[in-house]
Amino acid sequence: MISSYDAAILENQQLAPSIWRLQLDVAALAQQVRPGQFVQVRVTNTYDPFLRTPLSVHDCDAKAGTIALLYQTVGTSTHALSRLRPGASVNILGPLGNGFTLPPARSNGNFALLVAGGIGIAPLLFLARELVAKKVSTRLLYGARTAADLTGIDAFEQLGVAVACCTDDGSQGLKGNVVDLLAGYLQSGAAGDVYACGPTPMLRALQQLVRSKGLAAQFSLEAYMACGLGACLGCVVAVPGGGYAHVCTDGPVFKEREVEL
Numbered sequence: 124m125i126s127s128y129d130a131a132i133l134e135n136q137q138l139a140p141s142i143w144r145l146q147l148d149v150a151a152l153a154q155q156v157r158p159g160q161f162v163q164v165r166v167t168n169t170y171d172p173f174l175r176t177p178l179s180v181h182d183c184d185a186k187a188g189t190i191a192l193l194y195q196t197v198g199t200s201t202h203a204l205s206r207l208r209p210g211a212s213v214n215i216l217g218p219l220g221n222g223f224t225l226p227p228a229r230s231n232g233n234f235a236l237l238v239a240g241g242i243g244i245a246p247l248l249f250l251a252r253e254l255v256a257k258k259v260s261t262r263l264l265y266g267a268r269t270a271a272d273l274t275g276i277d278a279f280e281q282l283g284v285a286v287a288c289c290t291d292d293g294s295q296g297l298k299g300n301v302v303d304l305l306a307g308y309l310q311s312g313a314a315g316d317v318y319a320c321g322p323t324p325m326l327r328a329l330q331q332l333v334r335s336k337g338l339a340a341q342f343s344l345e346a347y348m349a350c351g352l353g354a355c356l357g358c359v360v361a362v363p364g365g366g367y368a369h370v371c372t373d374g375p376v377f378k379e380r381e382v383e384l
C-alpha cells in the first residue's frame with residue numbers, strides 16, 4: 124500500500140564524483156517493495172523544493188528493514204540530498220509504480236540480460252538480486268561516460284552476475300555505448316530477456332536492436348514527474364496507435380512494444 128514514511132538515514136556515501144548511495148531504515152516499505160518500483164523523496168521538511176524527487180529502489184534488505192537509493196547529483200533536490208548525514212531523516216512516499224515482471228523460477232534455461240546506461244544502473248541491482256534468487260542466469264552490460272562513473276560493479280559480481288562494461292572515452296571496457304556492447308554479445312548467438320534502464324536515446328536504439336533480434340525486453344523509463352500518482356499528466360509517454368501512458372502509474376517499467384520512444 125502506498126504510504127509516506129519518515130525514513131532515518133543510515134548512510135549517505137559518495138561513490139563517484141556525482142553519484143551517491145543512500146541507505147534508509149524503513150522496514151514497512153522494505154517488506155513490500157518490488158524491483159523496478161520507485162519512491163518520491165521529500166528532501167527537506169519545507170516545501171522548497173516544492174516537488175518530491177522520484178528515485179528507483181536500488182537495493183532492498185527486507186530482513187534488515189532497509190532500502191538503498193542510488194542517485195546522481197544534477198540539481199537542487201539531489202544536491203540537497205547529498206548534504207544530509209546519518210541521523211537525519213527524509214520523508215518518502217511509496218512504493219510507487221509497477222516494477223519489473225520477473226520470470227518464473229527455473230534452475231536452467233532462463234537468461235536475463237540487464238542493460239544499464241549511466242545512472243540507469245540504479246534499479247538493476249535489486250532486480251539482479253531477485254533474478255539470482257530465482258536461479259536465473261544473469262549478465263549485466265553497463266555503459267557510462269568514463270570509468271569513474273561506473274559504480275557498484277562489485278555488488279553485482281558478489282551476486283554471481285557476469286559484468287561487461289563500456290565507456291564513451293574507452294577508459295574502461297569497450298569504447299562505445301552499451302547498445303553496441305549488447306549487439307556484440309548477441310553476435311555470439313547468445314540470447315535472453317532484456318531488462319534495461321537508461322536515457323531515452325539509449326532505450327530507443329535498444330528497442331531497434333531487440334526488435335531485430337526478436338528478444339523480449341522491459342524498459343524502465345524516466346520522465347519529468349510532479350505528483351507521482353497519475354493525477355497531473357506530468358509524466359506521459361506516447362503509446363503505439365496513439366494516446367499516452369503515465370510513467371508514474373502505468374510504468375515506470377514497460378514492455379518495449381508498449382511505448383513509442
Ligand SMILES: Cc1cc2nc3c(=O)[nH]c(=O)nc-3n(C[C@H](O)[C@H](O)[C@H](O)COP(=O)(O)OP(=O)(O)OC[C@H]3O[C@@H](n4cnc5c(N)ncnc54)[C@H](O)[C@@H]3O)c2cc1C
Nearest residue numbers: 177178179193194195197198199200201245345346347375
Ligand atoms: C521513475 C523515476 C525513477 C528515477 N530514478 C532515479 C534514480 O534511481 N537515480 C537518479 O539519480 N535519478 C533518478 N531519476 C531522475 C531523478 O528523479 C531526477 O534526476 C531528479 O528528480 C532531479 O532533481 P533535482 O532537483 O536534483 O534536479 P532539477 O533541478 O529538477 O533538474 C536538474 C537537471 O536535471 C534535469 N532533470 C530533472 N528531472 C529529470 C528527469 N526525470 N529525467 C531527466 N532529466 C531530468 C532537469 O531538466 C535539469 O536539467 C528517476 C526519475 C524517475 C521519473
Ligand code: FES
Nearest residue numbers: 349351355356371
Ligand atoms: S507525475 Fe503526475 S501523472 Fe505522473
